[in-house]
Amino acid sequence: MTPVVVPVTIVPVTMAAVEEVEVVVAHHECATLRVGDVFLKVDADQTRTDVEVDAMAMAPVPTPEVLWRKPPVLALAALPGTALGRLGEPSNASPAAWAAAGAAVRMLHEAPVPPRPGRSPGEIASHLDGECEWLVANDVLPADLVTRNRRIAEAALRPWKPVFVHGDLQVAHVFVDGDEITGVLDWSEAAQGDALFDLAILTLGHPEHLGDVVAGYGTDVDLDVIRAWWSLRSLQAVRWLVEHGFDPSAPGCEIDILKARM
Incomplete structure (x- = not known):
């Protein structure tokens, strides 16, 4: 889901220096701040x-270094490089970088599965039906x-x-330097799940790079299932985005993705 960046300047009492704190993303469940080269x-x-x-410790792909943990x-x-892209914006990354992302996802999917079970198709279908009912009942979508x-x-x-899925493999969570993957962020949804779900979330809103990702992934996949996950993910995301202060109707985002399927 598209992060909201809000710069905040904190002036120390001594006034000896000014340090910038960047709010990378914030909603009702959690917040991520950046201070220099550290993400909190x-x-x-x-x-x-x-x-x-636990997922970062198990993953066979580059992940951010854990500096310390003091709940909450x-x-x-910080990872070197830049995000592969952003939902709602054209990606400046090369086709080779997208292919490298596909190869990294394949490595993840071939690793031993984590202990956390994912949701079954039946559980997902039940939740999806509830979201669809809400969208229509509240006149959010036709x-x-x-x-x-x-x-x-x-x-x-x-x-x-x-397989071992990242679970929220948004394009903004994959960092590249040139054509090389430097790391993958935000593993809190990692679990056992459908390999094609990860490929779908990575290419959500960037269908022009689906071929590059699949080429890097290196094995036959069902493109219709990936496209089905685009619709499913977008239907499920709209209410969450609205309730947490995001705009799913922004150009190129979830509602545009749903309209494109028509």
Whole structure:
């Protein structure tokens, strides 16, 4: 989900220096601040932090260094490079960088699965139906738009072999330097899950790079299932975004993705 960046300047009492604190993302569940080369993640739910720290220790791809942890704060070192892209914005990364991201995801999916189980197709379907009902009942989206995307989403709700999934592999969570992956952020949703879900979230809003990612992934995948996850993820995200102060109707974001499926 698209982060909101709000610069805040803190002036020390001594006035000897001015240090900038950047609010990278903040909502009702947690907040991430950046101070120089350190990211401070503040989360009242320490279960999510436990999952994140454990997943980074297990992941076979570069992750941020854990500097220290003092609940409710987790301090992480900044990754070199820049984000692969942002939802709603064109990506400046090369096709080779996108392919490298696909290769990194393949490495993750071939690693031993973490202990945390993911949601089953039935659980996801039940939650999705509730979100679709809310979208229509509250006039957030037209009924035909919701119905069409709910039908498309059905293709994702099939049995899958559980693999180690990141669980929230947004394009902004993958950092690159040139054509090389320097690290992957935000592992609090890591679990056992569907490999194609990760590929879908990585390419959400960037369909032009799906071919590059799949080429780097290096094995045949069902593109229709990936596209089904685009619809499913977007339908599920709209209410959360609205309730946490984000705008899913921003150009290129979730509502535009749903409209594109029409």
